[in-house]
Amino acid sequence: MNTTTQVSDSALVSLYIAGNENAFEQLVNRHKNKVYTTILLIVKDTYTAEDLMQDAFIKAIHTMKSGRYNEEGKFSSWICRIAHNLAIDFFRKEKRSPMITLEDGSNVFNTMAFAEDSAEQLQVKEDTHARLRELIQTLPQSQREVLMMRHYADMSFQEIADATGVSINTALGRMRYALINLRKKMLNSNIAYDKNLYTE
């Protein structure tokens, strides 16, 4: 467990604007997985997702360096919203069909500690997580959107309500149904609530 006090995002942004590149590196490493996953769940292609992730951070760099960054909001919500908008723009421009083509089979979840896992256990975890991402994509669009905005893009329910033009109760209801449906789909797919599958 990490017992050191973590520097806040806000402090890292200030340091970065003052010219500290290490602060930016920390920000990127702290948020890259959420930004990447947010995009990946929309564009469904790992290479495109990496390109758009780079675009999102480059946009953020320009905003921060030019002094236009608004410190009122959370950095995580802000960067994930940039990523979400870029992914939606890309999706609309490309008019992609919602094919599920997520896995290229080459990546492991390097955010997790797998040192004690056997190759077979590793494969089970990879398969489970890949299947879960596929199931998220089969949720109705309005539910998937709220789940991604809240869980991966770190937006509050009020921010989601404002962004999607609905009441906070509707946003909460959509999240509730997203989780209920996801749970049902998991049970139907034999993805059990097995802690060994997701503990770090």
Add this chain to the structure above:
Amino acid sequence: MIKTSTQNELIQYVYNELADDACAQLESTFMHDDELAEGCSELLQLQSLLDSALKSPHECAVNNILSYSKSLSLQS
């Protein structure tokens, strides 16, 4: 049967968006409402599972971002 308003509160609770007084009230309800406590436990497990589904980009994509930022700093 858990009321819809309570289910919404449960979601706000697991995402740390419930006001302190409402949190305290919900936590005291857990003590005598097994169905609610079970619902909360399931939500927390789902949250963990969703966290584990996070995927990492390749290191080279991250390095591109950092290099771009450094190159801008050198220019200014």
